[in-house]
Amino acid sequence: MKKITIGEASRTSGVKVPTIRYYESIGLLPEPNRSEGNQRAYEPADLRRLAFIRHARELGFEVEAIRTLLTLQDDPHQSCASADAIAKARLIEVEQRIRSLMALKAELELMVEGCGHGRVDQCRVIEVLADHGQCSHARH
Amino acid sequence: MKKITIGEASRTSGVKVPTIRYYESIGLLPEPNRSEGNQRAYEPADLRRLAFIRHARELGFEVEAIRTLLTLQDDPHQSCASADAIAKARLIEVEQRIRSLMALKAELELMVEGCGHGRVDQCRVIEVLADHGQCSHARH
């Protein structure tokens, strides 16, 4: 049973060293055992937990949501309704965000296309920003 | 020439009062004249500037980008190449964000659909989070 240093944990999980320590400080990761020289010594289970956290963060789950998901994972006999609800809520957020970004994209495209590449006083980018009324009236 | 209070400026621009003071503190808005009682007294030009800022923020431009756009607007004889570049960069950011959110949406949908609404140990949501290999290999 070789001990896993924080650096190895970082390399295998793709989570930066200070971020791992941060996760520990906010209680997402348990405090690992320490070596004689007071260095963190992780175990495979910690690496799995770290991978879980990383994946969830990549999917945009907030730390509090991840905290809940982790407690669910820790107790596999519970109903998964909460996990389901958290994922659904995240899905709805993502869908809304996509919609608003699409509207935004349309408006930016209009701005960029309309730019005559001349001087600022003819610039559609500046003009549109200065006058919301010129927008294609995307909801924002 | 009636003086415009910060509250009126807030109502007409839709920017909250503390946010207006914040914009002043970081130099996006000029320091307005003060009334006898030391209250800010805005002028129409300030309201236009505030509207510009708000619109740009809604489009997701960062404060530093807005700072540049504002200096461009202040000097209309400059080339609008910078404004154009800033808007284009923002457009690219938005497009990338949309792409990554679409991938994310697909993965969340798989998770949610796959949830059997039973116990956690059969929950696809938890399972997928725990094992990245189960992803549809969206790039993340």
Next chain:
DNA sequence: TCTTGCACCTCTAGTCGCTAGAGGATGTAG
């Protein structure tokens, strides 16, 4: 054995764009 040099430790403070709250002054309507 010594030394070099990297990885580790803790702690504090900074990032971005606000937002909240304390504690007090001013302005306005009845």
Next chain:
DNA sequence: CTACATCCTCTAGCGACTAGAGGTGCAAGA
């Protein structure tokens, strides 16, 4: 004149890290 809303400044907090200072541990080469 009294409420009460609005204004003022100032500091601290949010989320999720990130950066840096100042120090210790450890493994490998000379």
